[in-house]
Amino acid sequence: MTRLIDGYGRTFPYLRLSLTEACNFRCSYCLPDGYRPDGRPGFLTLDEIRRLVRAFAALGMRKIRLTGGEPSLRKDLPAIIAAVAATPGVDTIALTTNGCTLPRHVRRWREAGLTALNVSLDSLNPARFAAITGHDRFADVWEGVEIAQTLGFASVKLNAVLLRGVNDDELPAWCEYLRDRDVSVRFIELMRTGDNQAYFERHHVRAERLEADLREAGWMLQPRARDAGPAREYAHPDYRGRIGVIAPYSKDFCAGCNRLRVTARGDLRLCLFGEFGIPLRPLLQSDDDFDALVARISMQLGLKAAGHGLHEGRTGMTPHLASVGG
Template identity: 75%
Template sequence: MTLLADRHGRTFPYLRLSLTEACNYRCSYCLPDGWRADGGPRFLDADEVRRLVSAFAGLGMWKIRLTGGEPSLRKDLTAIIATVAATPGVRKIALTTNGCRLSRHLPRWRAAGLTALNVSLDSLDRERFRAITGRDRHDDVLAGVDQALAMGFDAVKLNAVLLRGINDDELPRWLDWLRDRPLALRFIELMRTGDNGEYFERHHLGADVIEDRLRAAGWTPCPRAPDAGPAREYSHPDYAGRIGLIAPYSKDFCVGCNRLRVTARGDLRLCLFGDFGVPLRPLLREDGQRDELMQRIRALLGHKAAGHFLHEGKTGITPHLASVGG
């Protein structure tokens, strides 16, 4: 099947689907005051998710990432994973989570069809973790990560937002931790959103700082998989783990874009930092609208820009990353 393609020659095997905007953390860079319901439309229900994923799979998308907010807050998450896994054409189902509920739910998610896992872990230091997230769940997250490694997932990855003056001195500790753990740690540059301008100015640090240290220590670039996210990954023969760098302010970051996003309320976002979203929900209310939905998605892809405008200080309509799943 021919993949979706835009007018810039990029193809799209990968959908990031937010299931909720709610989050039980208070991360300093995202939701420092916690999440509050805004009285807007409810989030997509399981049937709407089924219809949506079926349409995107019909357009050749074969990797689906379920995100939030924090998707484990959905009581029907296991059923949603099973529904996505049963969709013809879908080959990979990933989940991005803050990890606080891994130990309790991971076996049932795996049994439902989950194939890959991304866990947010901004520090290996328990007190720093608590200061960043507002929650003392560090031990729970680490236990869940080790459990995931023992369960045979296709991929286990950790996401750490790189914060100048807060966690940017932890590379040696991370390297020791990765020596015997076959997972990928990705350092993510802090991104400016509508709500975090002052925080961004204080704590943004370019990923090239970490990249220079890795190269000097003998780490070498890895080939990029067709369905990979935006991380530039590095490996070292002395380490079981890999390190990735997600650097949205780097030159040509958007050239390799291969993913689309749908918000928890059913809006298609062509770019994380775009200035508009297009409601797909009117075509998700009943079966029988799949062909029309597929046609709309194809047409909308023609409006995808060549890149974001973060360098110009334009963050689009994204107030914070929890609103669309990153």
């Protein structure tokens, strides 16, 4: 049973751990000008990650998602996966990636202990994909996803950010893709961040519109698993795959929050759009600080707010999603 419970009765069996802020894509909704190093201290080391995950597992954390930036830029990613997989109590190790290195590395990640995979794929149209990401790498991502489906992952999910006037007409193509594939596509409502206001105003489309179209086409909302992510998942008897919808602007979205975040430099974030971070890195330098680390983590849950401030235009400390890990 998890010992991570906040003042609103929410429990937290799920940690999103960023491994890097760097990314090799230039997605229009996140890092349109590319990643630019800021000279701050480096990202968490393997030993620091090992100590961090051990502490969260001691508090009941069962699912760890490795994120970025782009986590596959870390040369020690297989070792990180193996270290997380070896942590007592952790039973799900997931990875979110832009997918461009999948053909070369996904087998090795699976052998290291990775159990679930999420791949960003914002369009099934190669030209649109290149326009959104700034890179003509659709073929690599497609090949990697096809390989991943043969490796026995517990789940393979594809993430597509909904963009008005860019890719919001692709639901029929996605449905056809899912007809015979045991994968899930997750449509993510574009979120306002600190540096994308103009882009947000041009391209934001409410996810509820998509959900209405799904229900009209016979897709049915499924029960939500305890350690699931924020998506509302739909299934259809005529399709092998599923569709998830992440709608951060929907009513009561935050009521089901079950995840915490740690940045690539070791700050605990209680909310993706929170106003502050709690530094954990000073307590990650020695195994002798384990009890203090566990105490610091568990004491912070009383500070978690009931919900984000996106409806009021408050984006907190998040300049772009790569800075926190989404």
